[in-house]
Amino acid sequence: MEKSTGGTRYDAVVVGAGAAGLACAGDLCAAGLRVLLLESDDAVGGRMRTDRVAGFTVDRGFQVFNTSYPQVKRRLDLKALRLRPFTPGVLxxxxxxxxxxxxxxxxxxxxxxxxxxxxxxxxxxxxxxxxxxxxxxxxxxxxxxxxxxxxxxxxxxxxxxxxxxxxxxxxxxxxxxxxxxxxxxxxxxxxxxxxxxxxTLCLPAGGIGAVPVQLAGRLPQDVLRTGAAVTVVTPEGVALADGREVRSGTVVVATGQRVAARLLPGLRVPDGRTVTTLYHAASRPPLEEPVLVVDSRRRFLNTCVLTAVQPGFSTDGRALVSTSVLGSPGPTDTDAVLRALGEVYGAETADWELVHRVTVTDALPAMPGPMPLSRAVRWAPGRYVCGDHRATGSVQGALASGARAARTVLADLRAGAV
Structure with missing residues (x-):
């Protein structure tokens, strides 16, 4: 952590700076509460992170940004994201x-x-x-x-x-x-x-990670602390991995479902879906159009030439091709995917370089029907939980769940229930 919490007691502690946690913390701060947002990783975003690898901009798993979501319209400056659209439709x-x-x-x-x-x-x-x-x-x-x-x-x-x-x-x-x-x-x-x-489906110029970065940038100073892993939710607040404790009568767990179930024993969470995204560099783009491609034989989930959408994702002029598959394929399966891409794009792929591979466990919560589209965010007196696993597996679901948790916290505080 950046500094000791000392004897400070916060009105609310939010655990996890993904989309849900950022929305929740932002709404609580806007209501005048003294809030501490704790993130175990070195930056905000959760699953919405972007890395720079071998001169390319790569998201942690292929993700698109949908401009129609109500929470997106409410919270984000779309112009500042410098969005570029995919061609409407699918090949x-x-x-x-x-x-x-x-x-x-x-x-x-x-x-x-x-x-x-x-x-x-x-x-x-x-x-x-x-x-x-x-x-x-x-x-x-x-x-x-x-x-x-x-x-x-x-x-x-x-x-x-x-x-x-x-x-x-x-x-x-x-x-x-x-x-x-x-x-x-x-x-x-x-x-x-x-x-x-x-x-419209789009990609931000800075990758999908630009979305949580913008949300975090709107928080008051000293609200967010990264590198602060919470190990236990205690009667007094939360305990950190370094042994220190943060005191608060209100704790909102805004992590992924596995961590949420660990921090709130007895919490029932859905199973997760795992996806792997392969990023290949090609000397020339196999397709010039910014369009999503799917395969009727289902040898992969989808593929696209990312640099046809956002040319700035490459710094050396090579094309960046993203391809996603279910689960975590082995080397033989990866080779088979590359052969399938050659057939689908009608391109020679022998010289394509695999520059990055990322497997995201629990990339989405399983949502088999019938199912409730939202689940309770109040776990116990003064203890709350939010995230896409409490709503729907989307940015809209995560943001809406965070907003709902904030509303519930504020209502309980006004009623003296915390």
């Missing part, structure tokens, strides 16, 4: 080559694969139109309150054909939910589809 590698799945209302001239029936039948096109219109136009509260099941149930109810499910939805959504059985909550699927129809 799907099929037996017929790369086919484009895109919203005809946005780019009708690029919807020939969809409109011609090469990718979807006329019935599928009608089903997609109804699904997208409903999810885009209905209030979010209606989608949250709808009947729940699995994503596969939702697609069946929307009359999407099994062919389109297997050709597009399963490979595409596997990269969104980090599972390939389409077992994720139907209500969450509808909210995600809504955000994609209404928003």
């Amino acid at each position: 799907v590698h099929t037996e017929s080559g790369l086919l484009r799945f895109t919203d005809p209302s946005r780019r009708p001239k690029e919807s020939r694969d969809l409109l011609s029936g090469r990718l979807a039948s006329g019935r599928d096109l009608l089903a997609l139109s109804v699904l997208s219109a409903r999810d885009a136009l209905a209030p979010a509260s209606v989608l949250r309150g709808g009947a729940d099941g699995t994503t596969l149930d939702a697609l069946s109810a929307a009359h999407v054909s099994p062919r389109l499910v297997e050709t597009f939805f399963r490979p595409f959504l596997s990269g969104v939910f980090l599972e390939d059985r389409l077992e994720t909550s139907a209500r969450f699927f509808h909210l995600v589809w809504r955000s994609m129809v209404r928003g």
Whole structure:
């Protein structure tokens, strides 16, 4: 830690400076509380971190930034992030080559694969139109309150054909939910589809880590302390790894689910999804377009040329290709992915250099349907918990959970319950 807490007693201690913790701490500070935000790592962000590796900007796992999230609009200066968008839609590698799945209302001239029936039948096109219109136009509260099941149930109810499910939805959504059985909550699927129809997928110029850095920059001085690992939540506050204790009647645990379960014994948390992202450097880009590519054979989750989205991610002119796969593949599997990339991009990959590989355990909480879209943040008197595992596996879910925890803390303090 940067300095001793001495005899200071804080109104609230927030453990974990990921998106949820930053939102919670920010809202508590805005309400006038004396807050200490403790982060075990050397910087903020949690899973939203960016590194510089071999002259490239690489996120800790492939991540995109969705401009339509309400919490994002409320909390962030989007212009300062210097966002650059992906092309709306997705390229799907099929037996017929790369086919484009895109919203005809946005780019009708690029919807020939969809409109011609090469990718979807006329019935599928009608089903997609109804699904997208409903999810885009209905209030979010209606989608949250709808009947729940699995994503596969939702697609069946929307009359999407099994062919389109297997050709597009399963490979595409596997990269969104980090599972390939389409077992994720139907209500969450509808909210995600809504955000994609209404928003734009982008990348910040500084990588996804620029998002939590901006949130942290709005905190008052001396609120954030990095390198401060909390080992135990005590009756008086929290104990740190260096043996010191921070005193507070209010503690908010805003960590990932595994650490939260350790700090709050008895807390039930969902399983996590693990994903590995491979970053390859290529002498020339295999695709000039800033677009996400998925594989109908599901040999990987998704791939894209990051430098086609943000050219500044490379300092030497080489292209940076990101490819994500479920779990943690071994060397043989990694070689197979590279061969698949050669086929998908129609490029020679023998000279591609693997410059970085990152495996993220618990990258997302498992969200099998039916499931509640939010869980209680009050754990015990004066003890709270927030994070995407208490809401939905997204930046919106993490920020909203942090905001909810702050509201609950403030309500309890006003009521004298803490």
